[in-house]
Amino acid sequence: QKEVEQNSGPLSVPEGAIASLNCTYSDRGSQSFFWYRQYSGKSPELIMFIYSNGDKEDGRFTAQLNKASQYVSLLIRDSQPSDSATYLCAVKSRGNQFYFGTGTSLTVIP
Amino acid sequence: ETGVTQTPRHLVMGMTNKKSLKCEQHLGHNAMYWYKQSAKKPLELMFVYNFKEQTENNSVPSRFSPECPNSSHLFLHLHTLQPEDSALYLCASSAPAGYEQYFGPGTRLTVT
Numbered sequence: 001q002k003e004v005e006q007n008s009g010p011l012s013v014p015e016g017a018i019a020s021l022n023c024t025y026s027d028r029g030s031q032s033f034f035w036y037r038q039y040s041g042k043s044p045e046l047i048m049f050i051y052s053n054g055d056k057e058d059g060r061f062t063a064q065l066n067k068a069s070q071y072v073s074l075l076i077r078d079s080q081p082s083d084s085a086t087y088l089c090a091v092k093s094r095g096n097q098f099y100f101g102t103g104t105s106l107t108v109i110p
Numbered sequence: 111e112t113g114v115t116q117t118p119r120h121l122v123m124g125m126t127n128k129k130s131l132k133c134e135q136h137l138g139h140n141a142m143y144w145y146k147q148s149a150k151k152p153l154e155l156m157f158v159y160n161f162k163e164q165t166e167n168n169s170v171p172s173r174f175s176p177e178c179p180n181s182s183h184l185f186l187h188l189h190t191l192q193p194e195d196s197a198l199y200l201c202a203s204s205a206p207a208g209y210e211q212y213f214g215p216g217t218r219l220t221v222t
Contacts, residue, residue: 004152034210043200043213044153088153096141096165096207100153 003027004091006101014109019076021104023089026070032092033065033072037085038103044088048074079108112136114214116201122220125191131217133184133201141207142184144176147198147216159184160207191221 006023013019021035032051036044050056050063050072062075072091076083086103093099114135123129135142144156158166159178173195175187184201198218202211 002152032208032210036213043216046210046212049210090153092208096158096160097168098143098155098211102150102152 002101003093003099004089004101006087006089006104008102009105010107011104012107012109013079015079015081017079017108019079019083019106019108021074021076021087021089021106023072023074023091023101024070025072025089025091025099027091027093027099028067028070030067030070030091030093033063034090034092035061035063035072035074036088036090037083038088039085047087076106079106081108081110084108114201114203114212116199116214116217118217119215120218120220122222123188123191124222125193127191128187128189130188131186131199131201131219133186133214135182135184135201135203135212135214137203137212139203139205139212140181141204141209142178142181143202143204143211144184144186145200145202145213147200153200157186158207165207188219191219193221195219196221 034049035047038044048063060077064073089101141160146154157176177185198216200216201214204211
């Protein structure tokens with residue numbers, strides 16, 4: 001069983017739509033959750049982090065965490081072509097262990 | 111320089127060579143990390159240093175040897191690598207360990 005699972009995609013949405021990215025994790029003791037964006041040939045860039053159950057909003061991005069279901073998601077409102085990238089879900093497990101998913105490829109179609 | 115920097119950006123080395131990767135963070139953070147990113151695989155955490163002390167070593171082969179002389183600098187010493195070690199090596203830092211991480215641009219390593 002993988003520590004962190006994401007649909008690899010590709011996920012395509014039209015410009016202006018909401019993109020929904022999902023992630024599940026296996027360690028119920030996981031404490032912190034992160035979303036990174038990675039453009040092709042570039043390093044991951046932090047978008048959001050969330051520690052508590054519920055929603056956290058930052059501009060066009062909303063992270064949602066449900067620890068009971070071991071599920072974390074990222075919503076991107078008013079998607080733009082510049083949002084086209086691979087989105088990585090990361091989970092901080094026990095100690096200083098971090099696990100990443102393989103990423104979901106998002107394409108925003110103009 | 112701002113953020114997290116890594117040198118060199120590209121490295122080609124033979125299996126018998128010895129080389130080192132360098133990472134420097136300009137964010138005032140206290141934790142630094144080495145990751146390996148291979149095609150079609152998730153980012154793999156290799157080492158974690160918190161306040162210069164190694165806190166995680168994820169069963170990384172001994173041909174990879176980390177060094178953290180202070181909270182701003184991190185090295186990865188490489189020797190007798192294998193072709194399957196070819197990958198993007200990413201350095202990251204965070205305030206203390208466990209918090210959100212900021213990545214450097216990476217070193218693209220090719221082992222021939």
